[in-house]
Amino acid sequence: MARRQARFTTQDVADDPRLRDxxxxxxxxxxxxxxxxxxxxAVRCFATNGFHATTTRDIADGVGLSPAALYVHFPSKExxxxxxxxxxxxxxxxxxxxxxxxxxxxSADRLRAIVSAYTVWHARHHVTARVxxxxxxxxxxxxxxxxxxxxHQTNGYFREAVARGVADGAFAQVxxxxxxxxxLSLSIDLVRWYRLDGPDSPEQxxxxxxxxxxxxxxxxxxxxxx
Numbered sequence: 001m002a003r004r005q006a007r008f009t010t011q012d013v014a015d016d017p018r019l020r021d022x023x024x025x026x027x028x029x030x031x032x033x034x035x036x037x038x039x040x041x042a043v044r045c046f047a048t049n050g051f052h053a054t055t056t057r058d059i060a061d062g063v064g065l066s067p068a069a070l071y072v073h074f075p076s077k078e079x080x081x082x083x084x085x086x087x088x089x090x091x092x093x094x095x096x097x098x099x100x101x102x103x104x105x106x107s108a109d110r111l112r113a114i115v116s117a118y119t120v121w122h123a124r125h126h127v128t129a130r131v132x133x134x135x136x137x138x139x140x141x142x143x144x145x146x147x148x149x150x151x152h153q154t155n156g157y158f159r160e161a162v163a164r165g166v167a168d169g170a171f172a173q174v175x176x177x178x179x180x181x182x183x184l185s186l187s188i189d190l191v192r193w194y195r196l197d198g199p200d201s202p203e204q205x206x207x208x209x210x211x212x213x214x215x216x217x218x219x220x221x222x223x224x225x226x
Contacts, residue, residue, distance in 0.1 A: 020196060
């Protein structure tokens with residue numbers, strides 16, 4: 001999708017099949033229905049036009065409300081963005097830390113499950129995930145710092161999974177940081193092009209990327225024979 005080259009209208013955003021995902025299921029249950037609808041509208045607007053080019057009118061129009069209605073529920077547009085990005089990062093971190101994944105004893109099985117879960121989450125919520133990745137710099141310094149800490153936790157969890165396999169001999173003696181960065185980048189990059197009505201389901205893509213991740217750490221035959 002071409003972003004920021006031309007400004008898309010509220011109707012364009014509502015009708016675009018590329019902006020359909022499962023983001024509405026992410027919002028906190030303690031939020032009211034109008035707040036959740038505003039967040040869903042904001043996700044689509046930010047993903048299409050970017051944070052700075054999106055107005056409060058755009059977000060409110062997406063749910064059939066007046067521009068002033070947004071301020072009844074959120075004090076500022078930046079706080080809407082922060083809620084979206086914070087929830088996105090918290091949800092994906094919780095997903096890869098699922099107890100069923102932590103219970104896996106095999107380093108290979110655990111890494112496969114982590115990469116698959118991370119990829120599936122980004123595919124199912126690719127519009128929110130795009131905003132989480134592309135609009136970080138629009139946050140205040142304080143809010144940006146909170147998100148960076150969540151990202152460090154996620155990155156550290158991936159590094160621990162790779163390092164665990166290197167330590168127990170299941171994986172090759174790879175550069176843990178570089179390999180981990182490659183795995184994360186692979187899954188994150190799909191938010192630029194993925195759409196739910198495409199040829200691959202989130203689960204299919206998750207399995208494929210998990211397989212690629214394991215290839216990055218699998219010992220070569222030459223090394224195994226030494």
